[in-house]
Amino acid sequence: MASPTITLVTATPNPATFGQSVTLTATVIPLGAGTPTGTVTFTITGGPTLTGTLSGGTTSVTAPGLSVGIHPVVAVYSGDTNFLSSTGTTLIAVIQAATTTSVVSSPDPSTLGQSVTFTATVTPVAPGAGAPTGVMTFVIGGSGGGVFTQPVTAGVATLTLTTLGVGTHPVIAIYGGDTSFLPSSGTDTHTVT
Missing domain, CATH: 2.60.40.10 (Immunoglobulins)
Structure with a gap:
């Protein structure tokens, strides 16, 4: 049995x-x-x-x-x-997985009137994995800057501006998170000559 x-x-x-x-x-x-x-x-x-x-x-x-x-x-x-x-x-x-956000600009430095592209990258913190989505808020300080919201696709968001004035521009990229990933932010400085 x-x-x-x-x-x-x-x-x-x-x-x-x-x-x-x-x-x-x-x-x-x-x-x-x-x-x-x-x-x-x-x-x-x-x-x-x-x-x-x-x-x-x-x-x-x-x-x-x-x-x-x-x-x-x-x-x-x-x-x-x-x-x-x-x-x-x-x-x-x-x-939800934690994230880190980094932001860079290209070209840096730029000249007055030149097109500048800001690229923010969201990376999951291990052991998290995957491709974050959602929106990225770019806060660009100084003359010709402002607050801009761009979509995040496969962990990357970009913003292109031609309006920046001469001087130093602080940059903050704020990732808002999504259902799978937590928010994070990153900073940079851009110079226009």
């Missing part, structure tokens, strides 16, 4: 940062002699369904690309000739 089992599930790391893979481990505990064999199927709400094969009563799978939020996980042990199936559950929390 097959023995009952208990399936325990853990997620590491938990919470995870957006862009970070999560390792799910299931341990099948036999309520009787022997070691369970077979498979465990992990169903992740808002994520993939993954299957691992037991070795020594445990199995691990890797879940990449989970969105920000709470993801319930149900792990179902298939059972074998000696052991009955069982189910375990856990939750995965995924939080």
Whole structure:
């Protein structure tokens, strides 16, 4: 007669940062002699369904690309000739990734009336990963500057101006964040001769 089992599930790391893979481990505990064999199927709400094969009563799978939020996980042990199936559950929390923003201008220095392009780059802080989207606010000080909002595509936003007056222009690039990435800002100085 097959023995009952208990399936325990853990997620590491938990919470995870957006862009970070999560390792799910299931341990099948036999309520009787022997070691369970077979498979465990992990169903992740808002994520993939993954299957691992037991070795020594445990199995691990890797879940990449989970969105920000709470993801319930149900792990179902298939059972074998000696052991009955069982189910375990856990939750995965995924939080927004921190970012850094840098901004540069080209050409720098420029001459009066010359076209100047400001480029702001948003980079996820490890272990976060991915391509931030959203909007970038450029604050350009000095004559001919102002406040300008540009879209962020694949982590990059650009702004081109021909209005800057002679002198030094402080530059601030403010990334507003999105559903997966936290805000950040960067600074630079541009000179017009």
